[in-house]
Amino acid sequence: MKLEFDGLSAVVTGGASGIGAAVARTLTARGATVAVLDVNPGEDGIRCDVSDDGAVRAAIDAVVARFGGIDVLVNNAGIGAAGDVAANDDAQWHRVLDVNVVGMARVTRAALPHLRKSEKAAVVNTCSIAAWQGLPNRALYSASKGAVLALTLAMATDHLDDDIRVNCVCPGTADTPWVGRLLDASADPAAERAALAARQPMGRLVTADEVAHAIAYLASPLSGSTTGTALAVDGGMYGLRPRPRA
Known part of the structure; x- marks a missing residue:
């Protein structure tokens, strides 16, 4: 039976752990040939620091040499930050924005000539509910994800004539290694x-697999009329206001 991503090649940044690893597994299971880009890529991935333009271009060239092209790009690489607006110095502000926002631009820019050649081109950016919810002690992180949301909409508009769909997924707090490290600190x-x-x-953390399935939906050729969409995977945080549980 033909799978929805059969014959398509995908790039997943930050694909070696957490949400990115779940995305790589999901796309592979649905027929895609997947390249994992990560600063710690593991045995089969490609090392790539999205804050280094030369490294990004070399990684994309390596993917194209291996697969012959790129049909799907999942911009998932990102880093976190905690604290209010005064908690992080200028260097940390520049670092987080460079990885979380400019990093997406670098990878997309490098992949764009190849995406333009695809008949099923799609870009999915990993955003966050922090883009539209006022979360406590996440000023820098929220600023970066707000920029990702705006970037997604701008890219979706700019590349309509290229037939490249651009969407983003906005997870709530996901049960990932990064969140685990925050909890451990x-x-x-347990209380946190x-x-x-x-x-x-919904009373629980989002799973990485749930986010991955949402990303696969947005990337799928079966979603050919979906572009410029921010899909919340947040246990109802965006729109629901339930009464407190007893």
Whole structure:
């Protein structure tokens, strides 16, 4: 039976762990040939620091040499930051924005000539509910994800005539290694995990696989009329206001 991504090649940045690894597994299971780009890529991936334009271009060239082209790009690489607006110095602001926002631009820019040649081209950016919710102690991270949302819409508009669809997925707090490290660094990891779970109306953290399935939907040729969309995978945080549980 033909799978929806049969014959298509995909690039997943930050693809060696967490949401990125789940995306790579999901796209592979649905027929895609997947290249994992990561600063720590593992045995079969390609090393790539999205803050280094030369490294990005070399990685994209390596993918094209291996696969012959690129049909799907998942811009997932990103880093976090905690604290209010005064908590991070200028160097950290530049670093997070460089990786989370400019990094997406670098990778897309390098992949764009190849995406233009594809008949099924799609770009999916990993955004966050932090782009539209006022989360406590996430000023820098939220600023970066707000920029990702705006960038996604701008790219979707710019590349309509190229037949390249551009969307983003906005996860709530996901149960990933990065979140695990944040929890481990807190004074009471169990209490902090319970608080994060309670913040989401469904009462639990989002799983990496759930985010991956949303990304696969947005990237799929079966979603040919979906572009400029921000898809929330957040346990209901965006639109639901339930009464507190007893």
